[in-house]
Amino acid sequence: MPGLNRDTIIAIILLTVCGIFFYNTFGIKAFPEQMSPSLWPRLILCVLTVLVLIYLFQSLMESEPEIISRGGFIGWLKYYRNPIFCFICFFVFLLIMPYLGMLISGILFVFSLMTILGGFSSRNLAVNALSAVVTVGGMWLIFTQLLGVILPTSIFSYAF
Secondary structure, eight states, X not given: OOOOOHXXXXXXXXXXXXXXXXXXXXXXXXXXXXOOTTXXXXXXXHHHHHHHHHXXXXXXXXXXXXXXXXXXXXXXXXXXXXXXXXXXXXXXXHHHHHHHHHHHHHHHHHHHHHHHHHOOOHHHHHHXXXXXXXXXXXXXXXXXXXXXXXXXXXXXXXXX
């Protein structure tokens, strides 16, 4: 029976947060003859609101999920193993970024996460390494060279 379930409540809370954030964008000071600084936050909030509305619609169509016993704390750890690994990898990424810089630590973070979640075969290692270098390196080039954003650098080199 469709109705008010946990996902519906979360979707309503997220819609409220989106509304509050959107309202706060009107307080961002605009400068004459420039693009409004509130444009990007509003654009992102509009996309986020549409996604949350889809989430709300889907949650209203679903019935309450049945409760599944996962076998205590060990079962809980096994069930949530991947998200726990993601949080651990991100925490390590934040710890090493001041020392290795954004580029090197970002590549290590993406490579580690893809390898942990995808498996340790030799083919996966090569694909993961190439993917990490291309994606993180590409984003690093866009931000540092094209947009002029100053990203954290390595203690070994000011270039990376």
